[in-house]
Amino acid sequence: MDGTAAAPARTRGRPRSARADTAILAATRALLAERGWADLTIAEVAARAGVAKTTLYRRWPGKADLVVDAMAELFSRLEVADRGSMLHDALAAVGQYVDLLQLPETQAALLALAAEADRDPSLRAKVRSQVIDPQRRLVYEAWERACARGEVEGETDVDLIFDMICGTLVHRILIKGEPVDEAYLTRFVSVLLAGLAQLRMSGGI
Amino acid sequence: MDGTAAAPARTRGRPRSARADTAILAATRALLAERGWADLTIAEVAARAGVAKTTLYRRWPGKADLVVDAMAELFSRLEVADRGSMLHDALAAVGQYVDLLQLPETQAALLALAAEADRDPSLRAKVRSQVIDPQRRLVYEAWERACARGEVEGETDVDLIFDMICGTLVHRILIKGEPVDEAYLTRFVSVLLAGLAQLRMSGGI
Amino acid sequence: MDGTAAAPARTRGRPRSARADTAILAATRALLAERGWADLTIAEVAARAGVAKTTLYRRWPGKADLVVDAMAELFSRLEVADRGSMLHDALAAVGQYVDLLQLPETQAALLALAAEADRDPSLRAKVRSQVIDPQRRLVYEAWERACARGEVEGETDVDLIFDMICGTLVHRILIKGEPVDEAYLTRFVSVLLAGLAQLRMSGGI
Amino acid sequence: MDGTAAAPARTRGRPRSARADTAILAATRALLAERGWADLTIAEVAARAGVAKTTLYRRWPGKADLVVDAMAELFSRLEVADRGSMLHDALAAVGQYVDLLQLPETQAALLALAAEADRDPSLRAKVRSQVIDPQRRLVYEAWERACARGEVEGETDVDLIFDMICGTLVHRILIKGEPVDEAYLTRFVSVLLAGLAQLRMSGGI
DNA sequence: CAGTAATCGAGACGGTACGTCGTGTCTTATA
DNA sequence: TATAAGACACGACGTACCGTCTCGATTACTG
Structure with a gap:
């Protein structure tokens, strides 16, 4: 050190x-x-x-590696402070994702990088560490805080929650190319938290 | 006529x-x-x-248009018969998505097509009608059946549910490149249906 | 017959x-x-x-054969009636050559055909019979008339004379791409006839 | 400098x-x-x-320009030293032309280049400076020497003589595709010099 | 006057060469 | 050693013509 x-x-x-x-x-x-x-x-x-x-x-050895590093600068800024409740943490995280996914740079790069990485393990590792993991951190930390608050409990699969949050938004914004509005976000978070809340009753997922 | x-x-x-x-x-x-x-x-x-x-x-004018049509043949085979309950319909649909997303053709093509479509409205329209919509049909029809059965009710946003289902799987399989096992699917459908069930109580989303 | x-x-x-x-x-x-x-x-x-x-x-089997036939129609019109003397026959023949060689069709086709024929004996035969020979006839007939008139005598090589006349004009008009005027033609025929006349004195060529 | x-x-x-x-x-x-x-x-x-x-x-922008430069190397070697008399200079020059025109490269290229140049002024200029002019130099210099020797005199048109020499040989060798033998060359030079000699008597052409 | 056979316009086909573009490496002189 | 500049080998692109083919529709002789 x-x-x-x-x-x-x-x-x-x-x-x-x-x-x-x-x-x-x-x-x-x-x-x-x-x-x-x-x-x-x-x-x-x-x-x-x-x-x-x-x-x-x-x-940089080529286009993909260059773009990963260029995008990493944007994804490294993702950060969600404690908003006091799982609901508000979730809304804040989703808001950050949406802002990022709607940038033209992201629209151009993210799916293309994932596609390129399909055949290239070393690229996949870079995308993972510099693009995916910074996003996952938001979900992970918010979940930890929710546990600490007693809002959730039991064995959980943070990766499933992460896939559900980011996957839904990527599908909506990048794959289908449709915008997200407030109503969509509200309903999305509502269904999501309802699902997670149910888990508490049934003893974890 | x-x-x-x-x-x-x-x-x-x-x-x-x-x-x-x-x-x-x-x-x-x-x-x-x-x-x-x-x-x-x-x-x-x-x-x-x-x-x-x-x-x-x-x-075909180029690689992307050709690949859309080639993939369309695979996506046009998506079909889910009535399984008797929303739970079984959901499991069947998710199973079909997973099978399709794990094909090497799909791994190679789907994200790349979505990425190319970002700048090309005509390509986007083709991807939409030949790849996205056939997937959406499964969710739409299963939801209709659930309504008919009285399992759900009220104004709903099928597109949100569709984004949540396909987005989650795409994120897991194509973007992160990780496999899905039975346990993952069970938990996923469980959280999803818990969220949707909650909606019934609260009077629609 | x-x-x-x-x-x-x-x-x-x-x-x-x-x-x-x-x-x-x-x-x-x-x-x-x-x-x-x-x-x-x-x-x-x-x-x-x-x-x-x-x-x-x-x-027609291809471009070259087609063009030979198309040009043949122009070259088949070459004709020089008896002008009364070798000098006037020569001037008339040269005039006809010049007119033909200055047509844009001829400029485009004649050298190209000769170039293509280099590697293609069957094409060469067609060019010979439909383009070269009709030109040669003018020189041959004029020379015969000159012999009959007693203007020349002895063993001769009509082909040499033909080469000298057509070759000179082709070089000037098609290869160098320069126009011919009256002065040029006069000097040309003058030198040519002077050379041929000399032969008579020396007993044939 | x-x-x-x-x-x-x-x-x-x-x-x-x-x-x-x-x-x-x-x-x-x-x-x-x-x-x-x-x-x-x-x-x-x-x-x-x-x-x-x-x-x-x-x-090089294309086939024709490339071939001009390739052929230029051959044509740039044309050279005729003073052979002592116009007759011997002429024989030497004609011999060089014949050798060059009988090369398979030249048979393949020269007429094709001239044909292509028909529609392309910039190509024509290149052919002129790199293929035609090097040939013309032989005639020009031999003529100058003949003047200096007093073998000829008066205003003359070197270009006409050049056209007659090269045109005749091109017509014989490239256009008609026939070989030249010693007899042909002897007769040719004989007629040519007879024509030019006549000029001296008549006071130039 | 029906049958037959080669022609016709149209355009898809397999093939070959074209000239351009982008990649990632290299060779210079200079800093 | 890094740099700007740009030439280099390579490989794919999308286009253009070629000469052949397969259609349905004519158009004349023939039986």
């Missing part, structure tokens, strides 16, 4: 430009929003970032 | 080969399963189908 | 349309003039002639 | 491979000889040269 954990810092030759990284990731997000996944080209990202292709390839 | 209003009967020139269509769609599904979406090439589909590239392009 | 020498005239079934032949050859010449050799397509010839591709292919 | 005014010295990025140029042009000549003009494909040239198609297209 000395801080610079990895700290290889082999400082022979010219050091890598930190500005380049920032510019490349920003350009990637901008072009994802403008052009979508299929029409996003490495060459154009480099050009937009004011960087040579070489510089980009020295950092 | 039975409904085949179109009556094309365009008898000018050599008619299109029905065998070609069949062979192309079969080759597409086979190669999707073998190679995945990204490594699926039009040229190889044509070669596998024993057909010239031109013949394929005369029917 | 029964007249209809070949006379296969197997008259079973619908006879071929004579109008089609005419229309196809005319369309070929028109499109040669408009588009040149490389951009002349069989499909467009057929369309312009108001005829199906099948109809065209039933008569 | 020796004349290399252009001084490109564009030292940005990886320089173009000189080996690629050489290999492409050599492959072009080889395949011209093997396959002829019509069956020469860019893809095969690239493959034979061990080069990607892109590399070829970066240098």
Whole structure:
């Protein structure tokens, strides 16, 4: 725990430009929003970032890995403070998901990344750790708080709840391409909490 | 006057080969399963189908449109007969979804199609009518039967239920790439029906 | 010598349309003039002639053979009546060549046909009999008349003279793409006849 | 300041491979000889040269431009030293033309290039400067020497003489596809010089 | 005057080459 | 050693023509 954990810092030759990284990731997000996944080209990202292709390839092996890192910056901001009750925690989490899934960058990237990852285990691992897990954290922590409050109890499967929350919203927003309004969210959370509440009576799921 | 209003009967020139269509769609599904979406090439589909590239392009403008039609044949087979109760109807529907989502063709194609459709309204319409709607029918019809049986009542939002069912499974199987077992399905249907049952008490969602 | 020498005239079934032949050859010449050799397509010839591709292919095996026949109609009109002297016969023949070589059809077709014929003996034979020989006849007949008049005598090589006349004009008009004016023609015929006249003195070539 | 005014010295990025140029042009000549003009494909040239198609297209816009440059290397070698008299200069020049026109590369390319150039002014300019002019130089220089020797005099039209020499040989060898033997050449040069000699008597052409 | 057979327009078909685009690697000179 | 610039090998793309084929519909001779 000395801080610079990895700290290889082999400082022979010219050091890598930190500005380049920032510019490349920003350009990637901008072009994802403008052009979508299929029409996003490495060459154009480099050009937009004011960087040579070489510089980009020295950092990321290809388009998918680049986009994972670009999107990771957005997903790492997900955070839900304690809202006092499971209901309000749920509403807050769902709200954050919706905001994120409605960004054009996300629309362009998330399903495409998942599709690419189907055949590529190393990519799948990156998507998992940088995109999926940050989302799961919200559900996990809210559930912990609900347990602590005594709102739920018993053996539970947080992953099922996570799939139900994110899956429903992904299906609605990304797969079907339809917007979500307040009414939809209210009903969704209502059915969801009703289901979870029932569990308490029947002794856990 | 039975409904085949179109009556094309365009008898000018050599008619299109029905065998070609069949062979192309079969080759597409086979190669999707073998190679995945990204490594699926039009040229190889044509070669596998024993057909010239031109013949394929005369029917479909590109990879995505071809794959929609190829997958449509699988999704059109979705069907759930009356199982006697909402619980059994739900289990049957979920079972069909799971079987379909676990096919390698589906793993390769579904998310990729949804991703491509993001920027292409005409593709989105095709995906909607040939892939999404056939899935929705199962939920819709099961819900109608449940209403007829008196298991549920009141104004409802079938689309929300549909998003919850398919979204959850898509998230689990396709996005996270994890398998579903009996225990997962049991818990899932249990939470779901608990949520829906609660609605009856509270007078609809 | 029964007249209809070949006379296969197997008259079973619908006879071929004579109008089609005419229309196809005319369309070929028109499109040669408009588009040149490389951009002349069989499909467009057929369309312009108001005829199906099948109809065209039933008569000619390919572009080159079609164009030979189309051009043959122009070259078959070459004719030089007796002008009374070798000088005037030569001027008349050269004038006819120049007129023909300056037609856009000829510019488009003649060199291309000769180039195609390089690898195709059967095409070469057709070009020879339908394009080259009709040109050669002018020189041959004029030379015969000159002999009869006593303007020349001795063993001669009409083919050399033919090469010199047509070759010079082809090089000027088709290969270099430069126009010929009166002055050029006068000097050309002057040098040519001077050379031939010299032969008489030296006893034939 | 020796004349290399252009001084490109564009030292940005990886320089173009000189080996690629050489290999492409050599492959072009080889395949011209093997396959002829019509069956020469860019893809095969690239493959034979061990080069990607892109590399070829970066240098030449199409088949015709490539072939002009490939042939230019052959035509640039034309050279006739002073043979002491117009007769011997003429024989030497004609011999060089004949050797060049009888190469299979030339048979395949020259007429095809001239035909293509018919519709393409920029191609015509290239053919002119890289194929026609190098041939013309032989006639021009021989004529200059003949003037210096006093063998000819007066205003002359070198281009007419050039057309007569090259045109005759092109017509014989390329258009009619017939070989030239010693007898033909002797008669040809004899008639030609007789014609030119006559000019001296009559005071120029 | 019905039968028969080759033609016709139309357009789908298998095939080949095209010229372009994107990828990820490389080779320069410069920093 | 990293960088900008750009050439490079590779492979897929979607298009264009080719020459063949399969249709239904004509159009003449033939029996």
